[in-house]
Amino acid sequence: MNCLFCKIIAGDIPSAKVYEDDLVYAFRDIEPQAPVHILIIPKEHISSANELTDENASIVGHIFAVAAKIAKDEGIADGGYRIVNNCGDDGGQTVKHLHFHMLGGRSLAWPPG
């Protein structure tokens, strides 16, 4: 499949791995927007949040549990962080494989642009 993140999971494209288990893969964003900027993705190819159903949505809960673990490992659990999913063109999604950005290590502005 011609999907950048599927290639990263397969190891065909190198990435800075932060965490991996049977279901998810986490790695550092190539263009970090904060001192900690990690992408957490399901190993299953799901093209966006629009494709979540009762059958596959349990992965999202697992991703948030993994995020809590990563936050502790990265030292941002106490300071806080943001987890973002961009969906579709208006959401700013550029890679069509479901992913959650974990941003931390600095104070983040709100609302988003």
Ligand code: 5GP
């Ligand atoms: P989106 O804009 O779809 O929400 O997020 C895609 C993210 O993937 C962007 O933050 C972008 O910097 C990151 N990205 C794109 N290509 C690569 C890559 O080859 N390696 C890594 N580590 N991150 C990438």
Ligand code: ZN
């Ligand atoms: Zn994919």
